[in-house]
Amino acid sequence: MITGTTFWIATAIKVFAIVFGLVNLGAILLWVERRQSALIQDRMGPNRASIKLFGKEFRVAGLLHSAADGVKMLWKEDFVPPGADKLLYQLAPVISLVPPLCLFAVIPFGPSIYPDNLRRVFGSEGWNAAASYIPLHISMADSGILVVFAMASSGVLGAALAGSSSDNKFSLLGGIRAASQMVSYEVTMGLSLVGSFMVFQTVRLEQMVQWQVDHVWGIFVQPLAFILFFTAAVAETKRVPFDAPEGESEIVAGYFTEYQPMKMGMFALGELVEVMTSSALITTIFLGGWQFPFLKLDGFHLEMFGIAKPIVLSHLAVVIISAITFVVKVGLLVLLQMQIRWTLPRFRYDQIMKLGWRILLPASLINILLTGIVLLFVNAR
Amino acid sequence: MAAGTIVIKKPRRTAADQSYVVELVKGLGVTFKHLFKGLNQMRPGGQRPDVTKMNYDEGVATLEYPEEKRPYARRWRGVHRLTLRPNGDVRCTACLMCSTACPAQCIWIKPAEFPVGHPSRGHERFPEEFVIDELRCIFCGYCVEACPVDAIRMDTGLHMTALDDRGSFVYDKKKLMSQVSQDGDQLTANTRPEPGDASHGGITRLKGH
Numbered sequence: 001m002i003t004g005t006t007f008w009i010a011t012a013i014k015v016f017a018i019v020f021g022l023v024n025l026g027a028i029l030l031w032v033e034r035r036q037s038a039l040i041q042d043r044m045g046p047n048r049a050s051i052k053l054f055g056k057e058f059r060v061a062g063l064l065h066s067a068a069d070g071v072k073m074l075w076k077e078d079f080v081p082p083g084a085d086k087l088l089y090q091l092a093p094v095i096s097l098v099p100p101l102c103l104f105a106v107i108p109f110g111p112s113i114y115p116d117n118l119r120r121v122f123g124s125e126g127w128n129a130a131a132s133y134i135p136l137h138i139s140m141a142d143s144g145i146l147v148v149f150a151m152a153s154s155g156v157l158g159a160a161l162a163g164s165s166s167d168n169k170f171s172l173l174g175g176i177r178a179a180s181q182m183v184s185y186e187v188t189m190g191l192s193l194v195g196s197f198m199v200f201q202t203v204r205l206e207q208m209v210q211w212q213v214d215h216v217w218g219i220f221v222q223p224l225a226f227i228l229f230f231t232a233a234v235a236e237t238k239r240v241p242f243d244a245p246e247g248e249s250e251i252v253a254g255y256f257t258e259y260q261p262m263k264m265g266m267f268a269l270g271e272l273v274e275v276m277t278s279s280a281l282i283t284t285i286f287l288g289g290w291q292f293p294f295l296k297l298d299g300f301h302l303e304m305f306g307i308a309k310p311i312v313l314s315h316l317a318v319v320i321i322s323a324i325t326f327v328v329k330v331g332l333l334v335l336l337q338m339q340i341r342w343t344l345p346r347f348r349y350d351q352i353m354k355l356g357w358r359i360l361l362p363a364s365l366i367n368i369l370l371t372g373i374v375l376l377f378v379n380a381r
Numbered sequence: 382m383a384a385g386t387i388v389i390k391k392p393r394r395t396a397a398d399q400s401y402v403v404e405l406v407k408g409l410g411v412t413f414k415h416l417f418k419g420l421n422q423m424r425p426g427g428q429r430p431d432v433t434k435m436n437y438d439e440g441v442a443t444l445e446y447p448e449e450k451r452p453y454a455r456r457w458r459g460v461h462r463l464t465l466r467p468n469g470d471v472r473c474t475a476c477l478m479c480s481t482a483c484p485a486q487c488i489w490i491k492p493a494e495f496p497v498g499h500p501s502r503g504h505e506r507f508p509e510e511f512v513i514d515e516l517r518c519i520f521c522g523y524c525v526e527a528c529p530v531d532a533i534r535m536d537t538g539l540h541m542t543a544l545d546d547r548g549s550f551v552y553d554k555k556k557l558m559s560q561v562s563q564d565g566d567q568l569t570a571n572t573r574p575e576p577g578d579a580s581h582g583g584i585t586r587l588k589g590h
Contacts, residue, residue: 036416038419039415039416039419039420039423039441040412040415040416040419041415042415042419042438042440042441042442042443043441043442043443044423044441044443044445227402339409339412339413339416340405340409342412343405343408343409343411343412344405344408
């Protein structure tokens with residue numbers, strides 16, 4: 001691994017790319033969600049916001065509505081309820097936006113880059129094995145996925161603090177609902193991945209991806225865990241069908257009832273970033289991370305189709321294809337989550353709790369048991 | 382059990398319903414169908430169905446209002462127009478039936494006699510001024526029903542637009558005569574021989590019947 005000044009520069013670039021990319025993608029996701037939901041409901045969606053340049057009107061398919069929203073939010077009055085706890089009230093939106101952003105620190109979005117070997121084929125003659133490399137994830141924490149769980153758990157704080165600090169009964173109800181729902185589903189989230197740890201023999205996400213590159217995608221070894229984790233991740237984002245914390249037909253807007261534009265925007269953005277991070281997590285653990293099917297570090301391996309000779313690619317091409325693959329996989333999962341959000345009605349609160357504690361939790365325990373038994377037989381062979 | 386009692390079986394949930402996953406996939410199928418249909422229609426060059434005639438489930442149903450408009454029904458009562466004779470004169474004979482029938486009293490007519498020597502003098506009058514206050518009008522259509530000579534109609538297909546001041550809503554004779562029907566028609570459908578024509582019957586009382 002690279003060290004010294006280069007390391008810090010590389011890290012700064014990665015952090016900037018991730019934060020800048022996620023926040024801006026959040027704005028684009030707002031547009032995607034609006035247009036997608038519109039088409040699902042046989043509507044057209046917002047397409048009117050325009051900008052005048054050189055005497056011509058550009059509408060950019062409604063993308064500018066997100067920008068217009070931002071401008072509107074910034075110019076609206078920032079009102080704090082008189083009875084609110086000033087500090088916690090201001091802190092809550094930050095706490096709900098920052099953890100999902102931090103989550104991305106441990107998620108690898110591509111294979112490690114070897115700057116000295118960009119034009120060579122991985123592992124071939126001339127490959128400089130001693131060269132330093134840049135890992136394409138920010139944090140080298142050994143705890144790996146445990147950081148993810150810690151961060152996801154602190155996301156609860158945002159909603160709970162917002163609910164309790166804004167001096168409003170509806171907010172309080174929403175905060176309580178959010179806290180209990182997220183705590184319940186975190187149990188499943190953690191336990192459903194234990195099976196994956198047992199298979200991958202690691203908690204570091206980049207090693208999990210490497211295992212999947214070497215063997216097979218996680219969804220094929222842990223299909224039940226995939227469904228469980230996906231459900232729990234959707235519930236963690238507090239979106240429909242698990243949006244009881246903000247159920248607008250029951251408790252106005254739930255925990256952010258008392259929040260005005262830009263702070264409410266931070267909650268909304270945090271929600272969209274959570275959708276992206278949960279998609280990235282599912283991609284990394286179950287869908288092979290940045291791996292393009294049949295692409296290994298030195299090129300395409302198509303032995304399965306009777307082509308014995310691998311199609312070799314240079315290191316740079318592999319990195320670029322892998323990074324694009326990661327983005328595409330995450331994007332497709334985000335679209336799927338949005339589709340589910342516009343397909344299902346909201347669950348009743350007791351149904352959410354029942355699903356979490358009586359179905360998902362036992363199922364994830366059974367998954368651990370089954371994984372253990374299968375691993376015993378596989379390893380004994 | 383009494384005779385004639387109909388027993389309806391309570392619907393039972395199947396295992397597929399209970400697991401929810403199957404039903405979720407079915408629901409996703411429905412929404413994806415709509416999504417892809419809409420995407421196909423909204424892509425550049427895509428064909429959208431005629432919104433005014435489409436049925437449910439045929440794709441994007443949005444009417445982009447200021448650019449696209451839904452045509453009104455033929456019987457829909459819009460802004461008035463005064464119909465014309467073939468020679469371009471106003472068809473109205475200033476009989477005051479419409480202003481009498483008007484419940485909102487928004488029609489004001491100043492009748493006038495034709496000048497001496499005009500073939501129509503003695504047969505009918507003409508409106509020197511014909512004013513409708515469109516702000517007072519309640520669009521009941523009584524004036525159209527009352528008119529004996531098809532001189533006033535509400536088939537322009539226009540609804541009242543927002544204008545700058547109240548005076549602009551008071552339509553005078555010239556403005557009313559310039560309105561066009563939805564078909565682009567300005568003439569009356571009730572053409573009859575003009576006084577002076579050979580086919581004109583004249584006035585019955587003058588014939589001494």
